[in-house]
Amino acid sequence: MSDYPGLNSNAITLRQFDYFVNAVQLGSLTAAAKRFGITPSAMSQQIDALETSLGRNVFEPQSRRSRLTEFGREFFTQAAEVVESARQAMAMGQTFGEGVLTIGTTPIIAQKLLPPLIYRMRQERHIDGIEIGTFTDVRELNAALEGGALDLAIGPLGQFSSRVVHCFGEEELVVVCHPSQRNSFDGSWQQLVEAPWIRCGANSDLADTVSREAGRVGVHVRFAVLAPDVTTALSLVEHGVGIALVPKMALHGSARLLSIIRLCRPIHRELTVHAQDASVHVEKFLEVVSDSELVRKLGATGLLEVRRTEPEGVRRPPSPVGRQPR
Numbered sequence: 001m002s003d004y005p006g007l008n009s010n011a012i013t014l015r016q017f018d019y020f021v022n023a024v025q026l027g028s029l030t031a032a033a034k035r036f037g038i039t040p041s042a043m044s045q046q047i048d049a050l051e052t053s054l055g056r057n058v059f060e061p062q063s064r065r066s067r068l069t070e071f072g073r074e075f076f077t078q079a080a081e082v083v084e085s086a087r088q089a090m091a092m093g094q095t096f097g098e099g100v101l102t103i104g105t106t107p108i109i110a111q112k113l114l115p116p117l118i119y120r121m122r123q124e125r126h127i128d129g130i131e132i133g134t135f136t137d138v139r140e141l142n143a144a145l146e147g148g149a150l151d152l153a154i155g156p157l158g159q160f161s162s163r164v165v166h167c168f169g170e171e172e173l174v175v176v177c178h179p180s181q182r183n184s185f186d187g188s189w190q191q192l193v194e195a196p197w198i199r200c201g202a203n204s205d206l207a208d209t210v211s212r213e214a215g216r217v218g219v220h221v222r223f224a225v226l227a228p229d230v231t232t233a234l235s236l237v238e239h240g241v242g243i244a245l246v247p248k249m250a251l252h253g254s255a256r257l258l259s260i261i262r263l264c265r266p267i268h269r270e271l272t273v274h275a276q277d278a279s280v281h282v283e284k285f286l287e288v289v290s291d292s293e294l295v296r297k298l299g300a301t302g303l304l305e306v307r308r309t310e311p312e313g314v315r316r317p318p319s320p321v322g323r324q325p326r
Contacts, residue, residue, distance in 0.1 A: 012053040014086055017079045019046050020058060024076050029065050088148045100129040101281040104141050104150040107134045108230050109271075112249045113303055114154070117288055125284040136201040136229055145274055152275040152282050156205065162274035164282065168289045169298070170305035172248040173209060173267040174260045178240040182259040185243075189217045192261070196224035196242035198233045206230070210245050213267065234258065249303050268305060 023032040023043070033043040047065065051057055058072035059065040068076060101121075105114060110132055121127045133150065135141035142160040145153040153162075156171070175192065177185065185191055193214055200206045207223070214221045224242050227233040233244040238256050245267075251258065273289055275282045288294070298304035 012050065014082070016046050016050040016053075018083050018086075019043055020050055021076065021080050021083045023047065023065070024068065025080075027066075100131055101127060101285065102131045102133065102149070102151045103154065103285075104133045104135055104144050104152070105154040106138070106141070106156075106247075107136065108247050108250045109154055110134050112252050113271075113298070116294070116298065116303075117285075120288045120291070120294065121285060125288060127281060127284060137203040138205050139203065142274070145276060148276070151279060152273055152285060154273050155271065156269045157272050157274050158270045160274065162276055164273075164275040164278050164286075166273045166286055166289065167270050168273065168304075169271050169295060170268045171271050172305055173206070173245055173269065174248045174251075175243055175245050175263060176234065176237050176251070176258045177243045177261055178237060179257055179259045180240065181243070182261070185261045187262045187264045189214050189219055189264075192243070193219045193221050197221050198225045198227050198236050198242045198244040199223040200227055200230050200233045200244060200246065202226060206245050209267065209269075213265070252302055271304070 019032060019036065022035055023029050026032050026035065029043045029047065030040045033040045036043070044065070047058070051059075054075070056071050056075075057069050058075055060067045060069055103114070114132065118130060118132075121130065133144070135144065138155055138157060138160075141150075141153050141155060142157060144150050145162065152164075158167075175185075177195070181195075185195070197210065199210075210221050225236060227236055227244075230244075230246050230250050233246060234250065234254075234256055236242065237244050238258055243261070248260075251260075273286060278286075295304065295306055299306040
């Protein structure tokens with residue numbers, strides 16, 4: 001006998017929930033059936049079975065399954081949460097590995113800032129199973145963390161919230177140009193907007209920053225070239241194609257022929273570590289990135305701007321629910 005009165009556990013399935021949710025979201029059974037590669041008739045039969053199991057109609061009988069009943073509207077809210085939870089659980093099953101720490105970050109942080117952190121993880125914390133994924137769009141990086149595809153995310157993620165957040169420093173963003181153009185700019189946005197700009201990524205937060213900074217003084221930036229990433233943008237700048245806003249750490253150890261345009265108002269942004277749960281591996285990574293000596297070394301080499309508004313190693317907000325701050 002079912003532990004849940006009113007629910008026929010022999011008939012109801014997660015697939016029926018998925019069919020129903022998609023039918024509502026797409027606006028018709030036909031569209032939902034096409035998405036799942038089945039016939040509308042088969043889709044309709046599954047919705048019939050769902051209504052039988054529930055003992056209630058989710059669609060108005062006379063609406064040809066185009067209009068929800070009052071119960072159907074309430075049920076849709078719950079069913080959508082069930083489907084999303086199942087999707088996240090499946091994503092976890094596909095990415096989970098025993099002893100593997102999955103880290104997501106931006107390409108530049110992966111190239112410049114992560115290597116010394118990973119070295120410390122292996123040498124001092126004895127963690128060898130580490131996987132790194134890169135994202136040019138920080139919104140996609142955050143979505144991957146929320147979806148369970150990553151154990152932790154590193155980058156300029158201040159606008160997003162997670163159960164575990166630790167700010168370990170700042171990065172400076174600089175405008176770069178070809179050396180022959182250096183004397184053409186005084187660092188004001190009124191003058192910078194006159195130059196052709198190179199956009200780093202179609203949905204890059206760097207482009208958003210450029211537009212926001214220019215907007216502060218009432219001017220508009222013209223992007224002449226769309227580059228897929230910061231590395232490509234730097235190559236274009238080196239060839240005199242235009243100017244670009246990039247993380248200063250991208251220039252660390254570079255032999256490129258580039259000049260930095262000193263802005264009248266320097267741009268800094270926080271670099272944070274985000275995680276949904278404080279697993280053993282995540283805790284060990286936070287211990288490494290909280291090491292004040294390491295942070296100072298990274299600052300001395302120009303890879304990181306050391307925060308001075310908070311004591312080093314402070315985590316915010318507190319530890320996840322159910323865990324006490326150390």
